[in-house]
Amino acid sequence: MSTATEQTITLHRPRATSPAAAAPKNERWSVDAIEALFKLPFPELLYRAQTVHREHFDPTKVEFATLLSVKTGGCSEDCGYCPQSAKYDTDVKASKLMELEEVLFAARRAKDAGATRFCMGAAWREPKDRDIEKVAELVRGVKDLGLETCATLGMLKEDHAKALAEAGLDFYNHNLDTAPDFYGDIITTRVYQDRLDTLAHVRGAGVKVCSGGIVGMGESHRQRAGLIAELANLDPYPESVPINNLVRVEGTPLANQEPLDPFEFVRTIAVARITMPKARVRLSAGRQQMGDAIQALCFLAGANSIFYGDKLLTTGNPDTNADVQLLQRLGMGPAHQPPGRT
Numbered sequence: 189m190s191t192a193t194e195q196t197i198t199l200h201r202p203r204a205t206s207p208a209a210a211a212p213k214n215e216r217w218s219v220d221a222i223e224a225l226f227k228l229p230f231p232e233l234l235y236r237a238q239t240v241h242r243e244h245f246d247p248t249k250v251e252f253a254t255l256l257s258v259k260t261g262g263c264s265e266d267c268g269y270c271p272q273s274a275k276y277d278t279d280v281k282a283s284k285l286m287e288l289e290e291v292l293f294a295a296r297r298a299k300d301a302g303a304t305r306f307c308m309g310a311a312w313r314e315p316k317d318r319d320i321e322k323v324a325e326l327v328r329g330v331k332d333l334g335l336e337t338c339a340t341l342g343m344l345k346e347d348h349a350k351a352l353a354e355a356g357l358d359f360y361n362h363n364l365d366t367a368p369d370f371y372g373d374i375i376t377t378r379v380y381q382d383r384l385d386t387l388a389h390v391r392g393a394g395v396k397v398c399s400g401g402i403v404g405m406g407e408s409h410r411q412r413a414g415l416i417a418e419l420a421n422l423d424p425y426p427e428s429v430p431i432n433n434l435v436r437v438e439g440t441p442l443a444n445q446e447p448l449d450p451f452e453f454v455r456t457i458a459v460a461r462i463t464m465p466k467a468r469v470r471l472s473a474g475r476q477q478m479g480d481a482i483q484a485l486c487f488l489a490g491a492n493s494i495f496y497g498d499k500l501l502t503t504g505n506p507d508t509n510a511d512v513q514l515l516q517r518l519g520m521g522p523a524h525q526p527p528g529r530t
């Protein structure tokens with residue numbers, strides 16, 4: 189068994205093509221090796237993460253992805269973190285799928301504000317045939333605006349993945365959420381293998397995979413390593429890896445969960461960067477509660493994507509001005525300058 193301290197960092201040449209152009213290839217990671225990375229002294233871990241990051245990306249550039257909840261609340265699943273589950277008494281009101289024009293209005297606004305990717309989320313266990321037809325229409329419309337498209341609709345069957353691919357879907361987001369041995373503590377209405385099957389259907393249809401997880405749900409140190417091992421050992425590993433810090437929402441079973449040490453969150457980003465060198469590692473939910481200094485550390489640890497816009501799905505996110513200013517203060521900027529901006 190190799191430990192992280194023994195492991196040498198493989199240095200790759202920066203690629204000529206865009207980072208998401210080809211599916212990333214894998215090195216196999218043991219949970220032990222990943223746990224050893226987590227245990228490195230903080231400066232050593234960040235140095236390693238930065239070294240890997242710079243081999244593949246410009247460390248001053250951050251991708252902007254905007255989220256829109258196209259179908260909110262009333263979900264039949266019991267995910268313990270989620271304010272959209274019908275099983276919990278939260279402030280979220282259930283609504284039906286948004287109309288095309290409403291979605292396009294939001295997508296145009298996101299593009300004008302500088303987003304390059306538009307991610308549509310629906311509070312479904314899984315979409316039905318008629319839902320897929322409607323979402324395919326949304327995907328075509330958003331794609332026509334010149335944005336990258338992403339959807340997160342729950343479990344996806346093979347034929348549904350193909351239909352979305354044909355409509356022009358670039359990415360599908362479906363998170364593994366946590367380690368296999370902690371999963372049953374958080375969700376009982378579906379199993380880990382369902383998640384892996386969905387990711388296989390997405391890959392099979394030629395859609396790029398966006399998959400990550402949530403930390404701060406009461407998982408152990410080893411279980412955080414276990415989540416990263418599952419993601420890094422997907423072959424190929426995901427092109428996008430959202431790392432969410434639990435947003436504790438009143439009414440959910442995790443509302444009173446003890447917050448995670450913010451440095452442990454930064455470590456999770458660093459370990460994701462080291463084990464999935466070519467992925468976009470997205471600093472996702474929880475930024476509003478995190479403060480500028482921890483976000484800056486996350487960028488130093490290799491995060492190079494954020495959700496951009498003042499709302500995630502149902503909870504708050506820093507407003508776009510705050511994000512632009514934070515990046516300016518750090519001498520950083522968006523990965524793709526929108527037309528007309530300098």
Ligand code: SAM
Binds near residue numbers: 342343361436437501
């Ligand atoms: N219903 C679909 C599904 O579960 O795949 C799509 C939407 S679901 C809200 C997308 C992801 O948001 C979840 O997998 C979870 O990782 C993340 N999420 C939901 N609630 C969260 C919370 N309170 N804090 C952090 N992340 C959360």
Ligand code: DTB
Binds near residue numbers: 271361363430473501
């Ligand atoms: C992901 O990993 N995080 C986003 C996106 N994918 C869909 C969702 C975060 C949701 C946070 C809670 C809410 O706003 O409802």
Ligand code: SF4
Binds near residue numbers: 263267271272312313
């Ligand atoms: Fe439903 Fe998705 Fe929330 Fe789970 S995470 S309750 S599947 S909306």
